[in-house]
Amino acid sequence: MAEVTLRVFRGDRDGGKAVDYQVPLTEGMVVLDAIHSIQAHQAPDLAVRWNCKAAKCGSCSAEVNGRPSLMCKTRMDALPHDQPITVYPMKSFPVIKDLATDVSWNYRVNKKIPPFQPRPGVEWKMDQRDVDRVQEFRKCIECFLCQDVCHVLRDHDKKQQFGGPRFFVRSAGLEMHPLDGASRTRMLKEELGIGFCNITKCCTEVCPEEIHITDNAIIPLKERVVDEFYDPVAMIVRKIFGAK
Amino acid sequence: MADSSAVKELTRFGSTQRRDAWWIEIIPALVIFSAFIIYATxxxxxxxxxxxxxxxxxxxxxxxxxxxxxxxxxxxxxxxGGPAGFRVTCYYYRKAYYRAFVMHPPSCAVSEGEHRGYRGEASFPLILQNVHRYFFFIVAVFLCFLWYDAVVAFKFPEGFGIGVGSVIMLVNVLFLTTYSASCHSLRHLVGGKVDCFSCVTLGAPRHSAWRFVTILNEHHMLWAWLSLFSVALTDLYIRLVASGVLKDIRLL
Structure with missing residues (x-):
């Protein structure tokens, strides 16, 4: 049986090193299978977070050959075998142990977003064309790969000033909801720092749910921030007509 | 940098664990934009x-x-300044030149190094990118002139005719119109800002307009490139004919 070498990060937040493991290849194998094989036969203390193995729980996020990916969705036969396959934890978050990272910062950001608030006296009925747009945002599985690849978090570590693509997606789902009455534009500008995003679309490239994060969530939200804070004509129109 | 202890070494500019030739993505943008800027200037x-x-x-x-x-x-x-401003502040071109020229970041999961002062588009000068919708309005006026020019390009001294230049000018204005009509700001203005199409005045036509612009917008990058090539080639063709290097061929 053919074997492949996996170079897996072993360590914790104080440091660590890459360790090579030989893994027998089987048909249809994904990277998570290979990691499980290592756990089962060579390193039972290897820490990895996983759950569904079907690309729906968003738990097994890691960096495979340097690309933020779900391990359960990355097939071994799609990777070159001439060199060891590197499997590292997500760079943007602190390592707990081996491939498991501490993503709790994301949950703290999530709490900043005002939840769904129905407009006063709203009729609880929605037209399909109004919900089509927000349904895309509901596909998010919170794998945080978009947060991992975003250079504002990854390279600049702006966790105090910037919310990241995942929370622009959540905000877009609420902002564009046909029955919602709350405005989140000031929060997007001041607390989630949407201006830090320079729309380089890496979040869209890595999204396993293929959500058009930049085009359908971030840019429309940026445009709403422009309406509210930077467009003098929109401000005057709003003043006169009081409408969106 | 982020505080993962696993990849502390990946903080230098250009460092990455990616194995693919990530830099190939940015070369066309770098070369073609540079060539266009030099030629247009x-x-x-x-x-x-x-x-x-x-x-x-x-x-x-x-x-x-x-x-x-x-x-x-x-x-x-x-x-x-009008068309240049529209392209410079365009959401697609921003992505392309932030990657190719400014290297913020050079590519996904490729380190751009640590810049403590990074502010993105949240402060001057890049906060001025928010003026993009105004450039759209300016370009819409330009398009009226370009359509007029495209129609006039079929009027020869002896009457209606078709030359290679007429076709080139028509194709160019079609690409420019499609590129402008696929603009993200236009998509927002025609209906993207509406949360409930079924609740607002003229909701149905606004939804249709938003859907139409959305379909074009899905290929905004393609229209951006095609229109960039077409505008440069149209000018080049006219220059070559005007300077006597080429003779315009009459098709009709």
């Missing part, structure tokens, strides 16, 4: 060979004070 300052027969170069349209009554420099300098 040279043509804008050249001030001649912009008009021949019924053809007018898009770099010089609308043509203002060609006789130099009050403006002694090239007439293109008066107008190029």
């Amino acid at each position: 040279w043509r804008a300052f050249e001030g001649k060979f912009y008009e021949v027969g019924p053809y007018l170069s898009p770099f010089y349209s609308p043509l203002i004070d060609p006789e130099h009554h009050w403006w002694r420099f090239s007439p293109a300098i008066l107008i190029l």
